[in-house]
Amino acid sequence: MDKSIIRAKTLVEALPYIQMFNNKIIVIKYGGSAMIDAELKMSVIKDISLMKLVGIKPVVVHGGGKKISEMLVKIGKEPKFIQGLRVTDDETMEIAEMVLSGNVNKEIVQLFEKQGIKSVGISGKDGRSIIAKKKLLDGLDIGWVGEIDTIQTELITALIENDFIPVIAPIACDENNNTYNINADYVAGAIAAKLGAEKLIYLTDVEGVLRDVKDKTSLISKIKVDEIQRYKDDKIIQGGMIPKVDCCAESIKNGVAGVHILDGRVEHSILLELFTNSGIGTMLMP
Numbered sequence: 001m002d003k004s005i006i007r008a009k010t011l012v013e014a015l016p017y018i019q020m021f022n023n024k025i026i027v028i029k030y031g032g033s034a035m036i037d038a039e040l041k042m043s044v045i046k047d048i049s050l051m052k053l054v055g056i057k058p059v060v061v062h063g064g065g066k067k068i069s070e071m072l073v074k075i076g077k078e079p080k081f082i083q084g085l086r087v088t089d090d091e092t093m094e095i096a097e098m099v100l101s102g103n104v105n106k107e108i109v110q111l112f113e114k115q116g117i118k119s120v121g122i123s124g125k126d127g128r129s130i131i132a133k134k135k136l137l138d139g140l141d142i143g144w145v146g147e148i149d150t151i152q153t154e155l156i157t158a159l160i161e162n163d164f165i166p167v168i169a170p171i172a173c174d175e176n177n178n179t180y181n182i183n184a185d186y187v188a189g190a191i192a193a194k195l196g197a198e199k200l201i202y203l204t205d206v207e208g209v210l211r212d213v214k215d216k217t218s219l220i221s222k223i224k225v226d227e228i229q230r231y232k233d234d235k236i237i238q239g240g241m242i243p244k245v246d247c248c249a250e251s252i253k254n255g256v257a258g259v260h261i262l263d264g265r266v267e268h269s270i271l272l273e274l275f276t277n278s279g280i281g282t283m284l285m286p
C-alpha cells in the first residue's frame with residue numbers, strides 16, 4: 001500500500017483518541033534515563049509538541065538523575081542511593097539544583113521553543129508550587145531529600161491556561177527556605193493527582209516493569225495496585241522502579257484514571273500509547 005495511504009489510515013484511526021483527550025491534562029514524567037542522546041530527546045519533545053497541537057494540555061515533570069551523578073563523579077564524589085533515593089548532603093543538594101533547575105530544565109524549554117511550542121521552565125520553588133518537608137527512610141536521615149507536603153497549582157494552572165507547557169524540575173523548599181531534592185517520580189504523581197490529570201505517563205529506560213530486568217521480553221503489561229508489594233517483596237521490583245510504582249499506586253488512589261510506565265527510548269512511545277489500540281509498556285490498575 002502507498003505510504004501516504006497508510007499514514008492517512010493511521011490518522012483516521014487516531015482521530016477518536018485525539019478527540020477523547022481534547023483539553024485534558026496529561027502529565028509526563030521524563031526521566032533522566034530516557035534523555036540519553038540528542039535524537040531521542042528531540043523525538044520525545046516532538047511527540048509532546050504534537051499532543052499540544054492537537055488540543056491536549058501536557059505538563060512535563062523531568063528528572064536528570066544520571067546527569068547529577070555524572071557531575072558528582074566529575075568533582076570526585078561517589079553518588080549514593082538508598083531504595084532508589086539519592087543520599088543528598090549539602091554539596092550534592094547544590095549540584096542537584098544546578099543540574100535540574102538550571103541545565104536540564106532550560107534545555108527542555110529550549111527544545112520546545114525550537115518546535116515553536118510555548119513552554120516555561122520552573123522548579124517547585126517558583127510560585128511556591130511545591131512545599132516540601134524532610135523525608136526519613138524508615139527513620140533514616142538521608143540528607144536534603146524531600147517529600148511533598150503541599151502542591152499549590154496556581155502558577156502551573158496559569159501557565160496551562162495561557163497556552164504554555166509547564167516544565168517542572170523536582171526541587172522545592174520548606175517553610176524555612178531549606179532546599180530539598182525530591183525524586184521526580186513523586187513530583188509527577190502528586191502534580192497529576194492535584195491537577196486531576198487524565199493520564200500520568202512515566203518515560204524511562206526500560207520496556208516497562210519486567211519480571212526479570214535482564215530479559216526485555218519479560219514485560220508485565222498490567223499490574224494491580226495490590227500486587228505491587230508482592231513484586232517488591234519478591235525483589236522483582238527494585239531500585240529506581242520502586243519510587244515509580246509507589247507513585248503510580250498513589251496517583252491511582254488519588255483519582256488519576258490511567259497510569260503507564262513506558263520505554264522512553266522507543267520512538268513515539270507516548271503517541272502509540274495514547275492514540276492507538278496497541279498499548280505498550282506497563283499499565284497500573286486499581
Ligand SMILES: Nc1ncnc2c1ncn2[C@@H]1O[C@H](COP(=O)(O)OP(=O)(O)O)[C@@H](O)[C@H]1O
Nearest residue numbers: 031032033204206208209210236237238240241
Ligand atoms: N522489575 C523491574 N523492571 C524494570 N526495571 C527495573 C525493575 N526493577 C528495577 N528496575 C530498574 O529501574 C530502572 C528505572 O528507574 P530509574 O533508573 O530511576 O529511571 P528514571 O531515570 O527514568 O526515573 C531501570 O533501568 C531498571 O534498572
Ligand SMILES: CC(=O)N[C@@H](CCC(=O)OP(=O)(O)O)C(=O)O
Nearest residue numbers: 032063064065085086182183184
Ligand atoms: C531524592 C532523589 O533521588 N532525587 C532525584 C531527583 C532527580 C530524578 O528523580 O531523576 P530521574 O527521574 O532521572 O531518576 C536524584 O537526585 O536523582
